[in-house]
Amino acid sequence: MSRLTESALTTGTESGLRDVAYLHEPYWDFGHGDWIKSLLLFFDGIALLVPDYMHERPLFTDPILAQPLAEQELLHRLSPEALVGQATAEALTDLLDRLINSGTFDDLERGTAFAELSHSRLGGTADAGLTEIVLEQLRDRGLARHTEDGVSIPLHPAVRAFVLVVLPQLLRIPAEAAGYALQPVSSRSQRLQALLETLDTPALPTAGHVISLDLEQVTLDLAPVALDEVLDFRRQYGAEHRTYVRDLRHFVRDLATLDRTDREQAFADRREALADTADQLRRLARKAWRRPLASFGLGIAGSAVSFVSGNLIGAGLGAASALLGLRRQADPASAYTYLFRAQDRLSRG
Structure with a gap:
């Protein structure tokens, strides 16, 4: 049997779904993964879809970061040979x-x-x-x-x-059966654009309008911070950061299904609430490290998916949802990707 993840299937299902940041590529290049330390604040780990023939590649391309994450069960290598059924x-x-x-x-x-x-x-x-x-x-x-x-x-x-952008949307059900709620993230704006273009194509009708929320500076880029310091901060304040990303998901799901008038008012209200939460997260980070660090932005874009005849992403996300019941964390009625980026300017204040 092909390997599905580094941990056995039972670990995820027994302890509930892990809310993991899913990177579209099977590994990241050395020197490009430091922002992942910031992502650890918002998610229960990092997930990669790694073909069996390159199973060890993520560890070799960035051994300084990837290997410690794997050892601490924060890096999850999912096998497409097993997951893409x-x-x-x-x-x-x-x-x-x-x-x-x-x-x-x-x-x-x-x-x-x-x-x-x-x-x-x-x-x-x-x-x-x-x-x-x-x-x-x-x-x-x-x-x-x-x-x-x-x-x-x-x-x-x-x-x-x-x-690459469609796969995590289609894989949510088999991933949840393995104990993971996949939350696609990308530092590349073209990845997000590819998702938006997919959702907007006439061959794939979506409910309402595609919603895009600009990057909000939610915390500090932790690239220069030692991993053990990041994990300690995560233990103290991870709940606040994970609440923020859940609110972003609800933002996309709720706004995409409203009519134009209601959407504009709801957008203004939710946008203000999210900005207030982001400001609280920034204050926590500045208080913890008391040193100048580049800011870290997190946004989201996507759409609610209409379950019309022939809508294949909608069908893929909706099928067998009753079997998973209350365990579901991934939203079966929306397709989205988080976009994250570290800013060049230093945070102040």
Whole structure:
């Protein structure tokens, strides 16, 4: 059996769902992961979807941070060979088929450099034949090439981005069965834009309007702070930070389903409340470290998903929700991604 996570399935299900920050790539490059220490304040750990053939790669690319996180069970390497099952493969390939045939990718520049995506993340382990049907369509349009290493597929970067931002939305149910509530996060604004474009395409109708909340400076960037100090601060004030991100999720879910007039008033009210909470978090961080640190921003964008016939993300998020009952933490009626960024200017005050 393929490895699903570093910890056995029973640990998550016995103790309740872990609310984990899900990074779209299977690892981060050395020198680019320090902001993850700030994310630890807001989530119960960091989750990566790591193909089995590169299972150790996250530890090697940033051993200074990734290895201690793994040792303390704060880094969770999820296996697409196990997690991307038949239902997810069908939803993903049907969605790609719909986007391809609706012309979503027709205007992409064909001369750009391609990037690899593992065959397993495309659903190839669960149903290689189904995945091949979509890959053939992409190859015919100059958006994919045949595998060069037997385990990954070269894709146009825009197509790859669509797959990366859709996967955590489709994987919520199998991830919850394994004890994890996936909360997609990204430091790359283009990842967020890819999600918004996916939700806005005519092939995928969503309820209300896509909602985007600008980055709020919620705390300090903890890149230069030792990990043990961060974890100590997390033990003291993690509850306040996790409440903030839950409120952001509710913000997207609630506002996306309102009509325009009600949405504008609700937006103003919620925005003010979130800003007040962010200010409290900043004061906690400044009091704790008493030194100048760059500010850390956290925002969110997404939409409520309408469960209309043929809406595949909606179907993927809604299926079998009754089986999970009150254990659910991931919202089955919205698709979103958190955006985080450390600011260059120093926080003051």
